Amino acid sequence: MNKLIREMAEIAHDDARQITEDQICKWAGSQSIHDFLNSVAIEIAKRYHTGSLDYSTCDIIVSDLFHFAVHQPEIQLLFYEVFLAFDRGAYQMKTDLTDDPISEFTKPWIAEILLSQRID
Structure with missing residues (x-):
């Protein structure tokens, strides 16, 4: 899995x-x-969650995978929830842009997903 994630991260960093x-x-x-x-x-x-991948890299990877997943007969809830957690971090809600959706939404949501899967 390490090699796969490294390859995905390389793709994510190449516009x-x-x-x-x-x-x-x-x-x-x-x-x-x-x-x-x-x-x-x-x-x-x-x-x-452990800090070995940054938000931007993760968001790009799951977004790329989501573009594929939506064309499948059904999307698995676990994958979709992880996608939504990263997607939610991309949008600031306050007009003055003082909010931090990554800290407010993505970080706790990812922690909750991992806890629900019994993964620390």
């Missing part, structure tokens, strides 16, 4: 690239797409 459907299917291997997306979502959440 000219995006994670593709072919890459996702290759990375999933014999796993179902749903299991793969859930396992990657949890790994991204864990790495964000």
